[in-house]
Amino acid sequence: DATAGTSSDCQPCPCPGGSTCAVVPKTREVVCTNCPTGTTGKRCELCDDGFFGDPLGQNGPARACRVCKCSENIDPNAVGNCDRETGECLKCIHNTDGFFCDRCKEGFYGNATASNLSEKCKSCSCSPFGTVNRQTSCLQVTGKCQCLPHVTNRDCSACEPGFYNLQSGRGCERCNCNAIGSTN
Amino acid sequence: PRPDVQPLPPGTHLLFAQSGKIEHVPLEGYDVKKDQAKAVLHLPEKVVIGVAYDCVEKMVYWTDITTPAISRASVQGGEPTPIITADLESPEGIAVDHLGRTLFWTDSMRDRIEVASLDGTKRRVLFDTDLVNPRAIIADPVHGYLYWADWNRQAPKIEASYMDGTNRKVLVKDDLGLPNALTYDPQSSLLCWADAGTHKVECMNPTRSDRRTVLEGIQYPFSMVSFGKNLYYTDWKRDAVVVVDRATGKESDQFQPQKRSRLYGIATAYAQCPTGRNYCAVN
Numbered sequence: 289d290a291t292a293g294t295s296s297d298c299q300p301c302p303c304p305g306g307s308t309c310a311v312v313p314k315t316r317e318v319v320c321t322n323c324p325t326g327t328t329g330k331r332c333e334l335c336d337d338g339f340f341g342d343p344l345g346q347n348g349p350a351r352a353c354r355v356c357k358c359s360e361n362i363d364p365n366a367v368g369n370c371d372r373e374t375g376e377c378l379k380c381i382h383n384t385d386g387f388f389c390d391r392c393k394e395g396f397y398g399n400a401t402a403s404n405l406s407e408k409c410k411s412c413s414c415s416p417f418g419t420v421n422r423q424t425s426c427l428q429v430t431g432k433c434q435c436l437p438h439v440t441n442r443d444c445s446a447c448e449p450g451f452y453n454l455q456s457g458r459g460c461e462r463c464n465c466n467a468i469g470s471t472n
Numbered sequence: 473p474r475p476d477v478q479p480l481p482p483g484t485h486l487l488f489a490q491s492g493k494i495e496h497v498p499l500e501g502y503d504v505k506k507d508q509a510k511a512v513l514h515l516p517e518k519v520v521i522g523v524a525y526d527c528v529e530k531m532v533y534w535t536d537i538t539t540p541a542i543s544r545a546s547v548q549g550g551e552p553t554p555i556i557t558a559d560l561e562s563p564e565g566i567a568v569d570h571l572g573r574t575l576f577w578t579d580s581m582r583d584r585i586e587v588a589s590l591d592g593t594k595r596r597v598l599f600d601t602d603l604v605n606p607r608a609i610i611a612d613p614v615h616g617y618l619y620w621a622d623w624n625r626q627a628p629k630i631e632a633s634y635m636d637g638t639n640r641k642v643l644v645k646d647d648l649g650l651p652n653a654l655t656y657d658p659q660s661s662l663l664c665w666a667d668a669g670t671h672k673v674e675c676m677n678p679t680r681s682d683r684r685t686v687l688e689g690i691q692y693p694f695s696m697v698s699f700g701k702n703l704y705y706t707d708w709k710r711d712a713v714v715v716v717d718r719a720t721g722k723e724s725d726q727f728q729p730q731k732r733s734r735l736y737g738i739a740t741a742y743a744q745c746p747t748g749r750n751y752c753a754v755n
Contacts, residue, residue, distance in 0.1 A: 308730075310511065310514070312514055313478065319514045319516055320516075321493075321511065321731065322730055322731045323491070323731070325732055325733070326733075328491040328492040328516065328733070329492060329516045329517060330516040330517075334492075334516070334517065336491050336519075336733050336734070337491075337519045337537075337734065338734070363605075363625070365605075365623060365650050365652070365668060366580070366605070367519070367521055367537055367562065367564065367580075367736075368519065368537040368538075368562055372519075372538075379562075379581070
């Protein structure tokens with residue numbers, strides 16, 4: 289308050305990097321108005337949208353604001369891609385999931401961090417007849433679905449040799465062919 | 473204690489969101505009075521995406537993805553008041569129907585378009601199908617139309633419907649990239665959009681199919697408003713509001729705030745409401 293007439297009327301802005309500040313009328317709260325690049329908040333203690341960190345070290349050691357790190361599985365045209373403090377990725381794309389969009393989401397398999405889109409996450413597409421409890425999820429990397437007894441293939445879509453009736457939904461049954469009358 | 477609104481001086485202003493605040497810059501005629509730009513509202517903990525203005529009650533409305541919430545405050549000096557806080561994930565575009573006293577918004581994670589009264593009551597889902605990345609949304613209260621854009625990279629589109637959600641149709645789907653910004657000018661009946669993928673500003677009369685390019689080679693538009701002969705869009709690469717003369721198709725000015733960070737939603741705070749009666753009031 290420059291009109292109070294004391295030597296402490298004007299005080300330096302409590303902002304990093306020599307940022308300017310403003311006093312909000314009524315509440316008299318001081319807000320920094322020109323925080324260093326990538327930072328924001330009353331005291332420049334937060335990261336801007338698209339960045340994460342803890343620039344003033346409010347929760348542990350100070351971490352400068354960095355661009356969201358999401359294994360190239362976010363869209364740069366989206367807003368709110370990661371948590372501004374922890375960096376947790378919030379808008380994973382390409383069927384990925386996880387803190388850094390670094391694994392395939394439920395029901396998909398492959399290499400979430402591959403640079404080639406075709407090697408990224410593919411649908412498990414488990415065969416509903418051959419899969420335990422008709423599950424739609426599979427092993428992250430290999431994509432193996434959990435097959436019923438005597439069912440084979442990655443997606444549990446076929447019976448083992450010598451077995452039949454995948455459609456039963458209970459696994460495949462032994463053919464029980466007579467050894468004498470069969471060709472092999 | 474919450475930071476309060478700095479009352480807006482009389483006249484027409486542009487309101488835009490940047491890094492924890494909503495700024496205003498006065499318009500004199502169509503010129504941007506850069507030296508008079510000032511924060512209307514400090515929201516230091518929020519990431520504000522969409523901004524809309526109600527010329528009747530002189531209120532600014534905004535979406536924020538940090539809470540997430542939809543809030544409003546009087547530009548004549550008032551407290552920010554959240555009006556919608558539940559069942560939101562990534563509220564982005566926001567539009568006010570000043571005649572029907574309703575609010576429309578898009579949510580890019582719930583993939584929805586919703587409507588509510590200006591106080592947040594009577595909330596209803598308008599659309600929850602065929603939406604992937606809905607962002608900009610615009611109301612034309614005089615004709616009762618709603619327009620929105622979806623920047624889905626696989627199939628970007630601009631759509632329209634009546635304001636009650638009936639008569640939904642795709643207006644544009646060819647040769648679009650990332651149509652982030654959309655605006656409707658009631659005087660010229662032109663729907664214009666700015667595309668961060670094709671780097672173009674284009675316009676069309678939505679009832680005819682007379683699409684034309686206004687400007688090419690723009691950088692990264694996020695949000696746009698029309699006012700009279702001009703278009704004003706925020707740009708993520710330039711960290712600026714860019715002024716485009718719609719008739720000549722030329723960039724005529726830019727305003728770059730001192731703080732360098734991305735600019736999001738933009739709205740016009742009119743001195744007076746545009747004339748016109750509501751479609752529903754007439755029928």
